[in-house]
């Protein structure tokens with residue numbers, strides 16, 4: 001078993017962060033360093049999958065649950081429209097290898113494709 005990720009430690013209450021929404025298998029928090037007016041993270045409760053490719057291959061229903069929770073929190077915290085970003089790999093900006101979706105919303109640069 002690998003060391004608990006920062007997100008597992010948040011889920012277990014070891015690191016303070018408000019869980020703003022959850023489903024049976026996923027939860028959402030605010031990003032500590034927001035890159036957009038609304039910047040939330042949606043995270044599977046398991047840290048078994050390091051990135052979205054592993055998650056899609058290993059548990060597509062859980063990926064669908066993550067997308068559904070992203071939609072819910074975007075509806076609640078933004079106008080409903082949102083950008084969903086999964087950084088995949090260190091050179092693409094991934095720093096936490098416990099798969100998570102960035103939910104970005106509110107006054108985004110229309111031309112930008114990054115977070």
Ligand code: AMP
Nearest residue numbers: 006017030031032033087093094095096
């Ligand atoms: P990534 O770079 O795609 O792996 O995303 C990791 C994200 O986790 C970054 O946007 C960080 O700002 C965010 N992050 C790191 N630590 C915390 C924390 N304690 N609470 C909330 N977000 C965090």
